[in-house]
Amino acid sequence: VGVAPARAVRASLSTTDVGGEGSHATVGGGVDVGRQGVGSDGWIATPRLSWAGVVGGVWFLGLLVWLSALGVGLRRAQRRYRLGWEPPARILRHGGELVRELGLKRRVPIRVGAADVPATWGWRRPRILLPADAEQWSTDRLRRVLMHELAHVKRRDWPLNLIAEVARAVHWYNPLAWHGVGRMRVERERACDDVVLNTGARPSEYATDLLEVARGTSGGFAGAPVMALGREHRLADRIDDLLDAGRRRVEGRHSAWVSGSVLSLAFGSLALLTVGAGGVPPVESEGVAKREILTLPSASALTTEPANTAALRSSELATSPGESLPSGSEASDPVAASQPPSEAASEPDVLPSASIEDAAGSRGVVQAGLTAPALYSDALQQAVPVCNWDRGSGRGRSMQTNVDDDGDWKIHWRTPECETEIWLEGEVVFNDAEDGIASMGRDARFEVRERQEGIRRRLVAELDGGTVGYRFWLDGDETEFDASARRWFQTFLPQLFRQTTLHAEARVARLFDSGGTAAVLDEVRRMHSDHVSARYLELLMTQDGFEPAEVTRVLDLVAELMDSDHYVAGILEAVGDRWGIRPEYEASYVRAVAGLESDHYAHGALMALVREGMSEGMASEILAASRLIESDHYKADLLTRMAEADGIGSTDRAAYVEAFASVESDHYQHSIVMALLDHGPPDAQELIRILALMETVESDHYRADVLTRIGRDHPLEGANVAAFLQAARGIESDHYASEVGRVLVRRADLESEQVDLVLDIAGGINGDHGRGELMRALIREHSLSAAQRERFRELALEIDSRHLQDQLLAELVR
Numbered sequence: 001v002g003v004a005p006a007r008a009v010r011a012s013l014s015t016t017d018v019g020g021e022g023s024h025a026t027v028g029g030g031v032d033v034g035r036q037g038v039g040s041d042g043w044i045a046t047p048r049l050s051w052a053g054v055v056g057g058v059w060f061l062g063l064l065v066w067l068s069a070l071g072v073g074l075r076r077a078q079r080r081y082r083l084g085w086e087p088p089a090r091i092l093r094h095g096g097e098l099v100r101e102l103g104l105k106r107r108v109p110i111r112v113g114a115a116d117v118p119a120t121w122g123w124r125r126p127r128i129l130l131p132a133d134a135e136q137w138s139t140d141r142l143r144r145v146l147m148h149e150l151a152h153v154k155r156r157d158w159p160l161n162l163i164a165e166v167a168r169a170v171h172w173y174n175p176l177a178w179h180g181v182g183r184m185r186v187e188r189e190r191a192c193d194d195v196v197l198n199t200g201a202r203p204s205e206y207a208t209d210l211l212e213v214a215r216g217t218s219g220g221f222a223g224a225p226v227m228a229l230g231r232e233h234r235l236a237d238r239i240d241d242l243l244d245a246g247r248r249r250v251e252g253r254h255s256a257w258v259s260g261s262v263l264s265l266a267f268g269s270l271a272l273l274t275v276g277a278g279g280v281p282p283v284e285s286e287g288v289a290k291r292e293i294l295t296l297p298s299a300s301a302l303t304t305e306p307a308n309t310a311a312l313r314s315s316e317l318a319t320s321p322g323e324s325l326p327s328g329s330e331a332s333d334p335v336a337a338s339q340p341p342s343e344a345a346s347e348p349d350v351l352p353s354a355s356i357e358d359a360a361g362s363r364g365v366v367q368a369g370l371t372a373p374a375l376y377s378d379a380l381q382q383a384v385p386v387c388n389w390d391r392g393s394g395r396g397r398s399m400q401t402n403v404d405d406d407g408d409w410k411i412h413w414r415t416p417e418c419e420t421e422i423w424l425e426g427e428v429v430f431n432d433a434e435d436g437i438a439s440m441g442r443d444a445r446f447e448v449r450e451r452q453e454g455i456r457r458r459l460v461a462e463l464d465g466g467t468v469g470y471r472f473w474l475d476g477d478e479t480e481f482d483a484s485a486r487r488w489f490q491t492f493l494p495q496l497f498r499q500t501t502l503h504a505e506a507r508v509a510r511l512f513d514s515g516g517t518a519a520v521l522d523e524v525r526r527m528h529s530d531h532v533s534a535r536y537l538e539l540l541m542t543q544d545g546f547e548p549a550e551v552t553r554v555l556d557l558v559a560e561l562m563d564s565d566h567y568v569a570g571i572l573e574a575v576g577d578r579w580g581i582r583p584e585y586e587a588s589y590v591r592a593v594a595g596l597e598s599d600h601y602a603h604g605a606l607m608a609l610v611r612e613g614m615s616e617g618m619a620s621e622i623l624a625a626s627r628l629i630e631s632d633h634y635k636a637d638l639l640t641r642m643a644e645a646d647g648i649g650s651t652d653r654a655a656y657v658e659a660f661a662s663v664e665s666d667h668y669q670h671s672i673v674m675a676l677l678d679h680g681p682p683d684a685q686e687l688i689r690i691l692a693l694m695e696t697v698e699s700d701h702y703r704a705d706v707l708t709r710i711g712r713d714h715p716l717e718g719a720n721v722a723a724f725l726q727a728a729r730g731i732e733s734d735h736y737a738s739e740v741g742r743v744l745v746r747r748a749d750l751e752s753e754q755v756d757l758v759l760d761i762a763g764g765i766n767g768d769h770g771r772g773e774l775m776r777a778l779i780r781e782h783s784l785s786a787a788q789r790e791r792f793r794e795l796a797l798e799i800d801s802r803h804l805q806d807q808l809l810a811e812l813v814r
Helices: 051-083 089-101 132-136 139-155 157-170 175-197 203-215 235-243 253-276 334-338 378-383 483-499 504-525 530-540 548-561 565-579 583-594 599-612 618-626 632-644 653-661 666-679 684-694 700-713 719-728 734-747 752-763 768-781 786-797 802-813
Strands: 008-010 043-045 110-113 119-121 127-131 398-403 409-414 418-425 428-430 437-440 445-452 455-464 467-474 477-479
Touching: 051 119, 051 127, 051 157, 089 110, 089 139, 089 599, 110 132, 119 139, 127 132, 127 139, 139 157, 139 175, 139 203, 157 175, 175 203, 175 235, 175 398, 203 235, 437 445, 437 455, 437 467, 455 483, 467 483, 483 504, 504 530, 504 548, 530 548, 530 565, 548 565, 548 583, 565 583, 565 599, 583 599, 583 618, 599 618, 599 632, 618 632, 618 653, 632 653, 632 666, 653 666, 653 684, 666 684, 666 700, 684 700, 684 719, 700 719, 700 734, 719 734, 719 752, 734 752, 734 768, 752 768, 752 786, 768 786, 768 802, 786 802
Parallel strands: 110 127
Antiparallel strands: 008 043, 119 127, 398 409, 409 418, 418 445, 428 437, 445 455, 455 467, 467 477
16 A cells, blocks of 8 residues: 555654664554654654555445345345246246247246246246236237247347346446446347247237236346346337337347447456556567458359349458448448438448358259249359358248238348348239239338348339339449349249248249149248248138148148147148048148147147047047147046047047056046046956056045946956955045945955955054944955954954944844
8 A cells, every 4th residue: 555645643752762864763553654754843754545545445345235236136036936836837838839939949947926027037047937917917918928038048138137237346336337238238128029029929019018017016126137027117118119110120239239338348447457467468460461352253254144244342352442341340321220221321231241151052942833033143153142041940040020010021031141131011012923023002112131241232122103113232332233133033032932921822822723732832841931831821721622632731741841839730720620620631630730749739639630520540549649748637638528529439448548547637537537437338457457547546535436436337356356456455534445345345246365355444444433334344245254253353342432343243243
């Protein structure tokens, strides 16, 4: 700590305290002042703390306080999660479906209860906590809220948020840090809102969800480093953004920029500290490698069209000073970049760059029944590969489509190779050849912006004097819409149609007219979206001339290609509503159902088949599919309805019993068995199997009810008696044990060893009445050996009631 002569203190020094020159003296508590000197007036200089030390101490104290608050907030959130409970099955089911839709690799645990707003946190093991009233939310609201929270998980917002909070703790004194973290929070929530809207949610309904959730906010997560849906203090701005139909909904770009700024602030400060300490020496390079300039020939030299004179330019291949931005940079004009398509300047937004994948392995674009769109010439395609969206499946693929209430489209595609944005406003009609636009409404507009590494394209189609006109930009410069540009557009349009439902009605009708069902199914095989595939198949089944006999081909394709339970169930429902479930395609129907993971959808589809009436042998197929249903509720309802519908033949009863064996709930096991017994008498082997399964039923009430029903209505003989006794011995209730035992001794011809077992059951009954009734029934219905009579007498004497003892002993004497 530095020493400065800020003040002096008076000291009394004796001649023995101060020596000559260079001697030392101590004052008071032993502060060494010998080398600081003493004035003639008897005052000496004393040390004091420097301002740097004070400021450093205050900063460190603030850092500790802020980090402690983060730790306390996180522990509080964890405690709220532990206090929650397992949500109903429908919440878990919708959560699982959305996890698969977003492509998350692992299940995200969900709990409800100890929260006032939905929240998510966690890095390696993310989790979601919902308020208790989420159990009463509508399905649409539940899916929208879960989609928002899962979007945080997919974007890995929580670790970024935690790093940002730590950066703010380090820079707690800096207003820029507070502003940066605040902007990061706002943009993070907007990005997740965009994910919800891009799945087709109505902005007005989602805004209502936010308001309803915000009403329940009580600040329970204040200070906790979690993402809470309704606690955002700028909720009004978020709702304005939701209802702004003109805002571009591109998830993650602004949030990532703000996140990068906050992280730069944190780590940049560490770098400055290191430099200030002299820890980073300058690095001298021994030489600078020359950059090779690769110039491409003009488009006319690459294509076979002599009239094509457009020059290809790439910011990474040939660059002039000030001519274009480096690959991956933002647009040079931020005002133009922020304007909607109709007001933007001629320079399009520069989309983030992506790695180019060799186009040699891409498959050609061939469309059944339609003219195959032309591609660039081979040389041009090798120089600048054309975006191929069929090739873009897998990691890094993102496709978002938003259609507003006016029918205007906003589409954003992204793969590791390309990124494309599309706007379609008003009435736009494409021609039959799918190589251009046939007509447009007066105020209609169609715009495409596409970016690959090394090339940017922009196309705008608009009405010009009653005809459709095209304007085209290449790397930011407006050029002629020539043959090369037309070839690119011809390649682009079919991919646009395959990735969206745009133009779907006209395309399906044209494909069906030219090639029938086969042409439509072949086109569906080229699609990657279950949503689009389902729409095409639904339209196919509405075409005049489509025969029910072709439903088998549709269902087989659904079972083969489609993953989404929602859309598969929609196709199955459409088939049932239009033609019913006919014997000629029952098997294909059940195969499609077997691919469903959702118990809800599988149950609904199989129930439709049961209601329609099952053909011979179909019950076994349904029973096999029912084993895939995990929910006892859905499985029991299906099996019970099958029995009530008399859909179980004699050959299917064994499969029915095995399906019942996979049910864990005592309640549902009881209802299934009773429905089977109502349907008809079981044979000997089936009865033995049912009695064996009754041993797994823990409820005395349900077990006794089934055993009593079997004992009263079905003959007990041979091996059935042993199985019945084995099931009865597990009953703990005195009342039910006595009741089941009396049914047995009255209905069965017991062997000597079986009488011993009944006496054991009586010995296990503690109540006088229950034991007495069973023993009275036994002595009246069966002859006892001498040993058994002695055992009977001992059990009678253990009864507390003297009156009942006398009655039993009198029965024994008779």
